[in-house]
Amino acid sequence: MELALQAEKPDSSTCWREYRPTKKTPWNLRHVVHLHRRAGFAATWDELQRDLQEGPQASIDRVMNGTTCEKSYSEDFERMSATIAEAAVRSNQPDRLKAWWLFRMLFTTDPLTEKQTLLWHNHFATSNQKLEDLSLMHRQNDLFRSLARAPFGKLLTAVLHDPAMLLWLDAPSNHKGHPNENLARELMELFTLGIGHFNETDVKEAARALTGWTVIDDRFSFRASQHDAGQKTILNQHGVWNGDELVEILINQRGTAERLAWRLCQLFLGEGVAQKSDISTLAEGLQSHDLDIDWGTETILRSELFFTDQNIRQRVAGPAEFIIGATRALELSDPPPQTMILADWMRQLGQDLFYPPNVGGWNGGRDWLRTSALISRANFATGLSRGQFSSNHLPPDWSRLAAKQEQSSNPEDFVAFLADLLFGGDPSPGWVEGIVKSVSNKSHSREVVLQQTVAAVLTSPEAQLN
Amino acid sequence: MLTRRQFLDTSLLSTSILSLASSVPCFLTRSLQAAEKKSHGRILVVIELNGGNDGLNTVVPFNDENYQKHRKTLQITEAKVLKLNSKIGLHPAMTGTAQLVEDGRLAIVQGVGYPNPNRSHFESMGIWQSALMNPNAHGGYGWLGRALDQKSKQVRTFADAICLGNVDPPQALRGRQATQATIRSLAELQLDSHTPNSETKPDESTTDDLLQFVRRRTVDARATAARITKLKNAGTTETRYPQSGLANRLKGIARLIRAELEPRVYYTVQAGYDTHINQEFDHYRRLSEFSGALSAFLNDLRDSQLDDRVLVLVFSEFGRRVAENDSQGTDHGTAGPVFLAGPSVKAGLHGSTPDLADLVDGDLKMTTDFRRVYATVLSKWLEINPQTCLQGNFAAMDLLQS
Numbered sequence: 001m002e003l004a005l006q007a008e009k010p011d012s013s014t015c016w017r018e019y020r021p022t023k024k025t026p027w028n029l030r031h032v033v034h035l036h037r038r039a040g041f042a043a044t045w046d047e048l049q050r051d052l053q054e055g056p057q058a059s060i061d062r063v064m065n066g067t068t069c070e071k072s073y074s075e076d077f078e079r080m081s082a083t084i085a086e087a088a089v090r091s092n093q094p095d096r097l098k099a100w101w102l103f104r105m106l107f108t109t110d111p112l113t114e115k116q117t118l119l120w121h122n123h124f125a126t127s128n129q130k131l132e133d134l135s136l137m138h139r140q141n142d143l144f145r146s147l148a149r150a151p152f153g154k155l156l157t158a159v160l161h162d163p164a165m166l167l168w169l170d171a172p173s174n175h176k177g178h179p180n181e182n183l184a185r186e187l188m189e190l191f192t193l194g195i196g197h198f199n200e201t202d203v204k205e206a207a208r209a210l211t212g213w214t215v216i217d218d219r220f221s222f223r224a225s226q227h228d229a230g231q232k233t234i235l236n237q238h239g240v241w242n243g244d245e246l247v248e249i250l251i252n253q254r255g256t257a258e259r260l261a262w263r264l265c266q267l268f269l270g271e272g273v274a275q276k277s278d279i280s281t282l283a284e285g286l287q288s289h290d291l292d293i294d295w296g297t298e299t300i301l302r303s304e305l306f307f308t309d310q311n312i313r314q315r316v317a318g319p320a321e322f323i324i325g326a327t328r329a330l331e332l333s334d335p336p337p338q339t340m341i342l343a344d345w346m347r348q349l350g351q352d353l354f355y356p357p358n359v360g361g362w363n364g365g366r367d368w369l370r371t372s373a374l375i376s377r378a379n380f381a382t383g384l385s386r387g388q389f390s391s392n393h394l395p396p397d398w399s400r401l402a403a404k405q406e407q408s409s410n411p412e413d414f415v416a417f418l419a420d421l422l423f424g425g426d427p428s429p430g431w432v433e434g435i436v437k438s439v440s441n442k443s444h445s446r447e448v449v450l451q452q453t454v455a456a457v458l459t460s461p462e463a464q465l466n
Numbered sequence: 467m468l469t470r471r472q473f474l475d476t477s478l479l480s481t482s483i484l485s486l487a488s489s490v491p492c493f494l495t496r497s498l499q500a501a502e503k504k505s506h507g508r509i510l511v512v513i514e515l516n517g518g519n520d521g522l523n524t525v526v527p528f529n530d531e532n533y534q535k536h537r538k539t540l541q542i543t544e545a546k547v548l549k550l551n552s553k554i555g556l557h558p559a560m561t562g563t564a565q566l567v568e569d570g571r572l573a574i575v576q577g578v579g580y581p582n583p584n585r586s587h588f589e590s591m592g593i594w595q596s597a598l599m600n601p602n603a604h605g606g607y608g609w610l611g612r613a614l615d616q617k618s619k620q621v622r623t624f625a626d627a628i629c630l631g632n633v634d635p636p637q638a639l640r641g642r643q644a645t646q647a648t649i650r651s652l653a654e655l656q657l658d659s660h661t662p663n664s665e666t667k668p669d670e671s672t673t674d675d676l677l678q679f680v681r682r683r684t685v686d687a688r689a690t691a692a693r694i695t696k697l698k699n700a701g702t703t704e705t706r707y708p709q710s711g712l713a714n715r716l717k718g719i720a721r722l723i724r725a726e727l728e729p730r731v732y733y734t735v736q737a738g739y740d741t742h743i744n745q746e747f748d749h750y751r752r753l754s755e756f757s758g759a760l761s762a763f764l765n766d767l768r769d770s771q772l773d774d775r776v777l778v779l780v781f782s783e784f785g786r787r788v789a790e791n792d793s794q795g796t797d798h799g800t801a802g803p804v805f806l807a808g809p810s811v812k813a814g815l816h817g818s819t820p821d822l823a824d825l826v827d828g829d830l831k832m833t834t835d836f837r838r839v840y841a842t843v844l845s846k847w848l849e850i851n852p853q854t855c856l857q858g859n860f861a862a863m864d865l866l867q868s
Contacts, residue, residue, distance in 0.1 A: 169742075170742045170743045170793060170795070173742070173743045173791070173792060173793030173795070174793075175792050175793075177792070178791055178792025178793075179791065179792075179797075180742055180743065180791045180792065180793050180795065180797065181742075181791075181797045181798070182740075182742040182797070185585070185586070185798065189586050189588075195584075195586055195588075195589055200585065200827065203585075270676075271676055313677075314676055315676075316676070316680070348650070348654065350634075357632075357633065357634070357737075358516070358517070358587065358737070358740075359587070359740075360587065360588050362634075363634045366676075366679060367634040367635055369679075369680060369683045369687075370634070370635055370647075370648035370649070370650075371625075371647040371648055371649050371655070371683075371686065371687045371690050371691070372648070372649045372650040372651070372654045372655060372687075372691075373650075374683060374684055374687035374688075375654065375655055375656075375657055375687055375688075375691050376654065378657060378658070378661050379657065379658040379661065381661075382658040382660050382661045382662075383658065386660060428677070438662055438663055439662050451660075452660075452662040455660070455661060455662055456662045459661065459662070461677060461680040461681045461683075461684045462677065462680075464680050464684075465676065465677065465680065
């Protein structure tokens with residue numbers, strides 16, 4: 001995006017080669033923490049220790065097969081999730097639907113899928129601001145989840161038949177002889193090819209191909225009488241193209257593979273880590289794997305590039321990563337936090353779920369760190385450290401967290417423990433000493449000092465990076 | 467005005483900021499100077515109409531038969547339009563704005579655009595914000611960021627520009643040295659009293675540029691918040707503002723201007739102009755909000771005797787297509803009007819009205835390059851060399867009173 005420093009990295013022809021621990025790049029706590037924070041929402045101490053023992057292959061297997069997080073919800077997670085979602089839709093309160101998603105992020109054993117659901121919410125950004133229909137927003141979200149890791153063509157086809165998307169981009173107003181270009185343009189610009197790979201005529205012709213696609217009774221419907229069945233030329237291909245054929249054309253374009261590769265790199269890699277040629281190589285692989293999102297994801301997560309030093313902590317943590325990551329790593333699930341409150345913090349940090357700012361989604365990256373978001377991050381950290389978001393509002397027992405992991409709760413040791421837990425070691429030279437100094441205050445009780453320590457750690461600039 | 471004493475108070479509240487002074491050389495000196503010397507500098511306020519405002523139904527050629535032909539359902543008739551002359555009028559929702567023209571406080575530049583228009587919201591917005599045809603060229607800096615860089619004394623203050631609103635930091639304000647603060651609302655800047663002073667001292671030796679960026683942002687955010695929270699009750703106003711998001715943000719900006727903060731540039735956004743369907747009601751509501759908010763803002767500044775120092779610039783990323791679509795809406799188009807507001811403008815219409823009989827692919831040909839408007843604002847208002855900033859020679863226009 002901006003001012004990205006081109007980091008040193010392995011040779012591009014080998015960058016997607018599988019990572020194997022060596023003496024120089026051993027499988028250590030730093031790598032385990034990195035894997036969990038990038039591919040999920042951070043790990044507990046026990047999960048980190050488990051993966052440290054099991055090694056990279058088994059740890060990444062767990063990420064991919066949805067068993068990387070220990071089950072921390074006592075009841076049937078999927079059933080509870082369905083109950084909460086249903087109640088949220090019925091209540092017609094957007095905050096409750098946001099809370100539902102936060103519940104999923106917090107308690108799922110498969111954070112990768114939630115993270116990719118969030119990726120697709122951003123890629124196919126649809127806002128309830130215009131829709132005002134929680135039922136459709138919920139359905140779209142479940143669609144993103146169920147196809148989050150499918151071949152991209154399947155996901156794209158489903159999204160283009162999704163009522164929320166069709167209404168959002170005015171598909172029902174796109175009639176033969178009177179096109180509404182909204183869907184066609186964003187389909188080409190944002191969902192598939194990207195700017196520079198199509199022209200204005202392509203947009204107009206694509207809009208013609210999509211005529212007749214509409215929503216009736218909250219379902220996709222095709223109205224043949226509104227469809228323009230004439231000849232069209234899209235991306236230099238002539239035919240009487242309809243919507244499905246248009247999708248087929250777009251899916252087979254190199255630009256779409258490039259954009260998908262870029263999206264996955266944007267999600268899993270830090271600033272300036274993947275070079276243009278790396279993205280191209282990945283796009284090539286995606287093309288020969290039916291644009292399989294899971295193949296792309298696994299390729300990245302297992303790669304040398306993913307575990308290279310230049311990739312670690314080289315990305316701004318998004319609001320979900322910051323909030324869920326802190327809550328999970330610090331094991332603040334008993335009593336569980338109030339997810340409505342967490343969802344509201346996400347809004348304050350700049351990511352109001354189901355309400356992306358526009359059809360382009362959230363910019364992310366450095367833009368997460370606007371002035372008021374940084375103040376909100378500090379306030380969130382302070383509230384979390386004092387137990388303000390838990391259902392009983394009692395301060396968490398930080399000494400007990402330390403004791404449970406057989407760690408001392410001397411301030412110095414506690415800071416070092418938090419550094420291991422959250423960063424896989426001291427994040428910058430002198431960082432531990434700095435935190436200790438900033439919270440040492442003789443007039444405070446031990447517990448207050450520990451609270452302040454947690455807040456100080458989460459407020460530090462280092463903690464804003466993932 | 468913030469006295470030296472008040473400034474020191476603020477600083478002491480955030481001693482950790484002072485401990486970071488090494489990363490912000492002359493931070494203190496610069497701010498103390500600012501605190502001591504009441505600034506008489508001019509201020510630019512930018513309002514971005516996001517989504518592509520339908521310029522043709524904002525500044526309406528109501529008498530043009532081609533307009534009537536292309537706008538079957540969305541046409542604004544002579545009876546409804548707020549006439550500026552026998553051919554051109556303002557949308558009926560813009561009563562406040564029409565009054566501003568009457569008062570001599572609003573200039574309208576018609577047909578503003580750029581060559582080879584791009585109909586992507588993001589690309590086009592990027593072009594307007596960067597004033598470059600490739601928005602990512604030269605590091606992705608913005609036109610105002612580059613302008614403020616020229617004025618920057620190579621030292622950092624808490625912000626050179628402030629954007630108020632629930633938006634990402636605008637590219638327009640992004641500079642190499644110049645910093646911007648992007649604030650959702652003034653009310654949300656209060657730091658929890660239990661928050662520890664937790665910034666660690668930056669490691670001078672590090673070459674990690676992302677981490678350095680976060681450290682700087684953290685320092686800036688805390689300093690900005692400390693300063694602005696301190697102003698909490700200062701600078702309230704008697705002027706009545708309508709109830710709307712934009713009005714609230716402009717009210718906030720007026721308060722910051724009254725508080726004599728350093729920034730010379732303020733920025734805010736009004737979203738919702740992407741009107742592909744049922745445009746009539748939506749557009750009415752947006753323009754009505756815009757018009758009411760803008761006139762309240764200017765009246766507020768006039769009541770505070772500050773309006774001589776303020777110029778408002780209003781733009782959108784593109785206009786809409788000339789012909790309406792079949793859903794009583796309009797698709798992405800090209801040129802549109804730009805507004806300049808304040809007592810310093812030469813009020814009324816400027817530039818030439820685009821010819822509706824001479825279209826390219828159903829879109830307007832621009833009659834004024836937007837960089838000429840920028841050149842005017844830079845050279846005649848902010849007194850900044852436009853050529854350096856715009857990386858080209860764009861003639862200033864006669865839009866401001868000398």
